[in-house]
Amino acid sequence: MTELLTSAQMRAIEAAAIASGQVTGLELMERAGRGVVEAIFAEWPELRAGSFRAVVLCGPGNNGGDGFVVARLLKEWGWEVEVFLYGDPERMPPDARVNYERWVGMGEVRDISAKDFSRDDFDRFWQADLVVDALFGIGLARPAPLLEPHNYVLHRLFNDSLWWVGKQDPAKIVAIDQPSGMCADSGRELRDANGEGPDEPYAAYLTVTFHRPKVGHFLEDGPRFCTKLKVVDIGLAGSKFEDCVTSHPLRNGTYLTRSPEADFEAMQRLRRAEGGHKYTHGHAFILSGPSGRGGAARLAARGALRVGAGLVTVGCPAEALVENAARLDAVMLRVVEDGAALDAVLEDGRIGVVCLGPGLGTGAREAGLVAAALGARGAERAASLVLDADALTILSREAGLFGALHGRCVLTPHGGEFARLFPDIAEKLAVPATKGPAYSKVDATREAAARAGCVVLFKGADTVIAAPDGRCAVNSAHYERAAPWLATAGSGDVLAGFIAGLMARGFSPFDAACTGAWLHVECAREFGPGLIAEDLPEMLPAVFRRLGV
Numbered sequence: 001m002t003e004l005l006t007s008a009q010m011r012a013i014e015a016a017a018i019a020s021g022q023v024t025g026l027e028l029m030e031r032a033g034r035g036v037v038e039a040i041f042a043e044w045p046e047l048r049a050g051s052f053r054a055v056v057l058c059g060p061g062n063n064g065g066d067g068f069v070v071a072r073l074l075k076e077w078g079w080e081v082e083v084f085l086y087g088d089p090e091r092m093p094p095d096a097r098v099n100y101e102r103w104v105g106m107g108e109v110r111d112i113s114a115k116d117f118s119r120d121d122f123d124r125f126w127q128a129d130l131v132v133d134a135l136f137g138i139g140l141a142r143p144a145p146l147l148e149p150h151n152y153v154l155h156r157l158f159n160d161s162l163w164w165v166g167k168q169d170p171a172k173i174v175a176i177d178q179p180s181g182m183c184a185d186s187g188r189e190l191r192d193a194n195g196e197g198p199d200e201p202y203a204a205y206l207t208v209t210f211h212r213p214k215v216g217h218f219l220e221d222g223p224r225f226c227t228k229l230k231v232v233d234i235g236l237a238g239s240k241f242e243d244c245v246t247s248h249p250l251r252n253g254t255y256l257t258r259s260p261e262a263d264f265e266a267m268q269r270l271r272r273a274e275g276g277h278k279y280t281h282g283h284a285f286i287l288s289g290p291s292g293r294g295g296a297a298r299l300a301a302r303g304a305l306r307v308g309a310g311l312v313t314v315g316c317p318a319e320a321l322v323e324n325a326a327r328l329d330a331v332m333l334r335v336v337e338d339g340a341a342l343d344a345v346l347e348d349g350r351i352g353v354v355c356l357g358p359g360l361g362t363g364a365r366e367a368g369l370v371a372a373a374l375g376a377r378g379a380e381r382a383a384s385l386v387l388d389a390d391a392l393t394i395l396s397r398e399a400g401l402f403g404a405l406h407g408r409c410v411l412t413p414h415g416g417e418f419a420r421l422f423p424d425i426a427e428k429l430a431v432p433a434t435k436g437p438a439y440s441k442v443d444a445t446r447e448a449a450a451r452a453g454c455v456v457l458f459k460g461a462d463t464v465i466a467a468p469d470g471r472c473a474v475n476s477a478h479y480e481r482a483a484p485w486l487a488t489a490g491s492g493d494v495l496a497g498f499i500a501g502l503m504a505r506g507f508s509p510f511d512a513a514c515t516g517a518w519l520h521v522e523c524a525r526e527f528g529p530g531l532i533a534e535d536l537p538e539m540l541p542a543v544f545r546r547l548g549v
C-alpha cells in the first residue's frame, strides 16, 4: 500500500538511512539528481538525443543541491546548462555545497536576485528547452520569496509559467520534489499573512519526488501545481528505514487508497461466496424524503444494490409510496413515517445498515429518524449508519444527536457540510497557509473523526477518509485517476449507497468508505465524460469484472 509521507517522516527515513552507515547524504543526493534526469528522459525521450539547453534554478538548501547534480549530469550529457542560485553558497548545507563546488568547476552560477537581470536574460530563459525548479523542496518553511520586486526572474517565473505551460511549445518545467511555493504536507501554497501570492499559481509540467509521494502531492491544490507526478526510488525502500517511521512519534500513517485488487481482504469480501443466499449479503435500509424528493434516496438504493447488498429497502412516508413504487423494482419499499416507525423497523435484526440523508429533508420527522437511527431514542439496537447530506445538517444543528454518533457510523460531508459540522476545524483550514507544514485536509479530517468518534469521509477530488483511531487514506481522483465529470448532481448520493451496501456486506466502516470511494471514481472513469449519477451504479459490473470479482 502506498504510504503518503509528511516532510517530517521523509526526513526521519533519510536520517535513519544515513545513520545506519549504509548510504551517505551525498549519495542520496546523487541518486535523486540522477532520478530526475532519468524521469526527464522518460517523459521526453527526444531529449536524450542531441544537445539541448537547460536552465536550472537552485535554492539555498538540499533541493538546490539536487539541482546542481541535475545541472552536472545534463552538461555531461552534452547539454548547454545555465544555473541560477537563490541564496548564499557559503551558507548551503554540506552536501548541497559539495555539489555547488562540483558545478562551479564546470560552469557559471548566476545570482538569481541580481538587480541587473535584463530583459534579454529573461527571454533566453524562456527559450530554454527545459527549466528545472530546484528552489525549494520539503524544507520550504515560509512563503517563497516570489513577490519581492528584486527577484525579477522568480517573480516572472511564477507569474508567467502557467501561461507558458499552456502554449503550444511550452518550456518544459520540471519541479524537483515539488513546485517551489507549495507546502509538501498540505498541498497548499504558502502565502503571506495577507493572503498575497503570485497572480497565477505556478504549475510545473512534471514533478519528480523521491522514495514516496508526499501527502501534499495529493491534497488540495497540490495536484494542480504538480500536474504530473513521478516517484523515483533512491534506495530507501526496505523495512529497516521505514520501521524508524513506524515507531516514530510523528508517524500518522496516511495511505493512498489502493485498488481492492491489491487488498486480499477487500477482494474476499467483494467476492460472493457460492451457496450464499440474499440474507448472507446483508440488508441495507435507505430512508427517503417526501414525494418529489425521493430521487436521491433511490440513487443511493441503486448503488447499494449494485455494490452487492443482498437486500435493499427504501423507507419512505406513505404519501411517497406510489412515486417510489413506480420507480423501483428490485429495491423493496416500506412505509416509515417517523422515528418510532424506524425503531420498529430496526427491531428486525437483519437490517445491517441504515443510510440516511440523501433527499431526506431537515424537519422534525427527519430529526426523529436520525435520532432513531442513532439509537438515541432509547431503542435496544443501534444499526451501522451512513449519514450524508440532510442528516449532516441535522447533526450540525443538534448537539445531542452529534453526541450520539458511535464507531459504526460513517459521515460523508462535502466542504460546506464539513464546515457546518466542524466550524472551528474548517476555519483552521480556511486560514491562509503562511508556514510549513501547514494545516492540511488530512489533519482536519483526522481531527473531525476523533471528535465525532466515527469515520469521516471528507469529499472532493482529494477525498480524505479518517477513522477515530487516526487511520487515514486519501482517495485521489487526480493524475492518472482524474475524473472531473464525477462532480455531477446525485453523485454523492450514489457514494453513500455504495458505502452502505459494502457495510451491509460486512466491510468495516473505514474499509467500506475507502472501497466505496475507490469504486466511485473507477465507475466514473469507466463511463467517461457525459456521466450522470444514474450511470455510476451501472458501471459497477464492468469494474467488478475488471477486478476479477
Ligand SMILES: NC(=O)C1=CN([C@@H]2O[C@H](COP(=O)(O)OP(=O)(O)OC[C@H]3O[C@@H](n4cnc5c(N)ncnc54)[C@H](O)[C@@H]3O)[C@@H](O)[C@H]2O)[C@@H](O)CC1
Residues within 6 Å of the ligand: 010, 011, 013, 014, 028, 029, 032, 059, 060, 061, 062, 063, 064, 065, 066, 093, 135, 136, 137, 138, 139, 140, 141, 142, 143, 144, 145, 176, 177, 210, 234
Ligand atoms: N530528505 C531526503 O531524504 C532527501 C532530500 N533531498 C532533497 O532535499 C530537499 C530538502 O532539503 P532541505 O531540507 O535543505 O530543504 P529545501 O532545500 O527545500 O529548503 C530549505 C532551505 O530554504 C530556506 N527557506 C525555506 N523557506 C524559505 C523561504 N520562504 N525563503 C527563503 N528561504 C527559505 C531554508 O532556510 C533552507 O535554507 C528535498 O526536497 C529534496 O529535494 C534529496 O537530496 C534526496 C533525499
Ligand SMILES: [K+]
Residues within 6 Å of the ligand: 063, 133, 134, 135, 136, 137, 175, 176, 177, 178, 179, 180
Ligand atoms: K522544487
